[in-house]
Amino acid sequence: MANDISFLTGINDPNLKMDKSGVENTGNYKVIHLVKTGTCYCPVCGRPMLKNGYRRQPVKILALPIANVPTILLIRKQKYICKPSSQCPETVTKIAEIINGINHGCRIANNVKQAITLDLRRNESQKDIGEQYYVSPSTVGRIIDSLEDNFTPEKSWLPNTIAFDDFKSGRFAPSGMSMILMNPVNHRTIDIIPSRTSRAFRQYFYRHFTRRSRLSVSLVVIDLYGPYRRLIRELFPNARIIADHFHVVVQAYRALQSIRIKTMNHYGPGTHEYRALKRFWKLLLQKLSLLDNIHYQPRRNFRGAWLTNSEVIDRLLAMSEELRIAYNYYQTLVDAVDHENQGELQSLLQRKLTSLPFKLQKVQRTLRQHQNEIIRSFRHHLSNGPIEGTNNKIKVIKRTAYGFRNFFHFRVRILMALKNPHIMVGDPQKTKISSSSLAA
Ligand SMILES: [Zn+2]
Incomplete structure (x- = not known):
């Protein structure tokens, strides 16, 4: 039974059981009635606590849609009590908590967030992605915020060869142009730099990378824009400049x-x-x-x-x-x-x-x-060829991303859509189920 629940909800908690009402189809959505019970140990004295009825309001959790119908988990939670004793001076009460699948205090199952995260690599607006999982665009925005830390470049490391190119980023940059920082050897996008002004550029590298990592750069691929030259010599004293084809x-x-x-x-x-x-x-x-x-x-x-x-x-x-x-x-x-x-x-x-x-x-x-x-x-044999391809991708992302209110969301989505050295979230192509396995 527990296996069935994990199959349906992605929540792996052995003490989460199907409730009496089972699965219910209301007009607009499916409800899976669950009950969370099991043994609970007192945080003060460590002994098993007494079961003391259920929380009055079942907890509502948004799950992944089943057969394209929004699905809600309605979970009745066991209440526990530990009566005062010699080891436990005061009454202790607790409510059962679900492990593996829902974060504390969150009303959305983790696998919904994971599915949204995967979809962020695709060129869909936050609103469209939200609609698909029955959450608001701002919830999608919060998921993007939570990802930001995963995309921080490592301070102490830069590849031996780096490449720069600018792209139109519109209102996100004072000059209307931002920069892509890339490894032209493996074609991974390291970061997006908000503005391409010399000041922003210098600030970015001093803030995000150690001197040691900057010294390790030996080749820089860049366009023929003169003013960058002095800056590159300052930031990457050991680097030689290569003009981009x-x-x-x-x-x-x-x-x-x-x-x-x-x-x-x-x-x-x-x-x-x-x-x-x-x-x-x-x-x-x-x-x-x-x-x-x-x-x-x-x-x-x-x-x-x-x-x-x-x-x-x-x-x-x-x-x-x-x-x-x-x-x-x-x-x-x-x-x-x-x-x-x-x-x-x-x-x-x-x-x-x-x-x-x-x-x-x-x-x-x-x-x-x-x-x-x-x-x-x-x-x-190096050029910014890969960056030019990247530029086109960004253009497309920008077009669907009319909803981007902040640069950080924009940056995370670009980095997710491109090959990057930070996190690789599977292959964008979802597993295809062959017709033979369906027929079996
Ligand atoms: Zn106790």
């Missing part, structure tokens, strides 16, 4: 896009050049090595001419010399980064500034400044 390529990507738009505007709306440049923008950004030069298709933008993708690019580039230069620059950079080709990168960065369109001159200067960091990234 994504941010290297993005520089030329943006310049190419803006030169394309400039060319469009040069021709003016309504012209065939304008329309073609607008229509084929994705093709311009496609890696040259992946560009199709085999399949012919009729192209409306070029009076129905049958052209391969590669020929379309030729026609687009013929529209503007600046565009052609920007395209070649972008493609060369992508290729150098993809193949971690130091020679190719160096010869690209040796191109004269004056030979480049204005927008690219700026890019060229930035990349030259960080040349060593980029080349270092080739040697270590």
Whole structure:
């Protein structure tokens, strides 16, 4: 019988028994009537206490829904008394307490909290998760609060290699941007730093990590944002900086896009050049090595001419010399980064500034400044690739998380949704029951 109760409720207490009324189906929910009794020892004298009736009000505990119907445990609790004696000067009374499954004073069974905790990794709002288990969003919030301690980074340890990237966090940060701190080797997210200002950044590391752990960092992967450099040298004196591949390529990507738009505007709306440049923008950004030069298709933008993708690019580039230069620059950079080709990168960065369109001159200067960091990234085969994937995940979490009132909830949910070094709460994929085991 006790096994049945543990099966139904997740509460493992040998002295919890089914009550006379058993299981009841009321209109909207199921009620499991239980009674908690058993021997109880006096906390003062240590002798078994006398049973003294039951608590007048049965205790109501929320359990996991059964067959999607909200389920309540109604538990009658034994009262105990120890009459005064030589060992026990005063009358002692007690009420039976449930062990293994419900925390003292809590009205929600532990397995409900565990189920909610598991669901927090999924991209559902607190309100939706709450509804699923018949608890309020603020109860879900309290469960998140209780998890926070589990996600505190260990003060005395940082991995040998760390990576940073920023993401839009909206109202949670004064600058609207927060930072992810990650281990790029095993792709685990170590923490979320609320703000990316230098001050917040410095404060965060001084507060959360010992000097020793900061000294143990030997590589830092980061974007090309200049102001961080000094800070990183201060916080991680033994670290060498590696430029993140994504941010290297993005520089030329943006310049190419803006030169394309400039060319469009040069021709003016309504012209065939304008329309073609607008229509084929994705093709311009496609890696040259992946560009199709085999399949012919009729192209409306070029009076129905049958052209391969590669020929379309030729026609687009013929529209503007600046565009052609920007395209070649972008493609060369992508290729150098993809193949971690130091020679190719160096010869690209040796191109004269004056030979480049204005927008690219700026890019060229930035990349030259960080040349060593980029080349270092080739040697270590490290990039923020995993962080970029993380960024997309965060974006999705933020979208469903319209209910986040505080940064800590936001942080815990991000860390739960991502691989993290703190707690691993099973695999997000729930166990699937095969049809054969159902048929058996
Ligand atoms: Zn006693």
